[in-house]
Amino acid sequence: MVAYRSGNVFVVPALKQRRNNPGHALVLPVSHMTGLHDVPADLLHEIFEVTARVTLAVKDAYGAVGSTVTQNNHIPGQVLHHVHVHVVPRFENDGFRMPDPALREAPREVRLARTAALRKALQPGA
Numbered sequence: 001m002v003a004y005r006s007g008n009v010f011v012v013p014a015l016k017q018r019r020n021n022p023g024h025a026l027v028l029p030v031s032h033m034t035g036l037h038d039v040p041a042d043l044l045h046e047i048f049e050v051t052a053r054v055t056l057a058v059k060d061a062y063g064a065v066g067s068t069v070t071q072n073n074h075i076p077g078q079v080l081h082h083v084h085v086h087v088v089p090r091f092e093n094d095g096f097r098m099p100d101p102a103l104r105e106a107p108r109e110v111r112l113a114r115t116a117a118l119r120k121a122l123q124p125g126a
Contacts, residue, residue, distance in 0.1 A: 017106035057121035064089035
């Protein structure tokens with residue numbers, strides 16, 4: 001499930017999604033790197049250009065009023081050992097907090113639909 005892909009960066013829905021924050025997405029480099037400090041400056045620039053696009057796309061795709069952007073970088077309990085940036089769509093009174101004990105895996109159908117919505121919003125000219 002890839003919502004966007006360039007030669008160097010791709011966007012996928014997060015496996016675990018908050019019920020009140022639909023559309024949580026990850027922005028990752030195609031090349032494997034385990035930490036933010038491993039990313040060359042030009043690629044880091046591209047990752048955050050795409051991240052900025054995703055923050056706008058989640059507004060269009062899901063009606064979010066904003067987003068929270070995080071990058072965890074080798075925290076305890078980390079399960080994805082590939083550098084990535086989280087974009088969490090935000091909504092009025094969404095109760096967002098991190099970590100969130102209510103975070104649960106979203107069904108595949110839900111993630112597919114959210115991928116399609118985000119893919120559409122990430123298209124040039126969208």
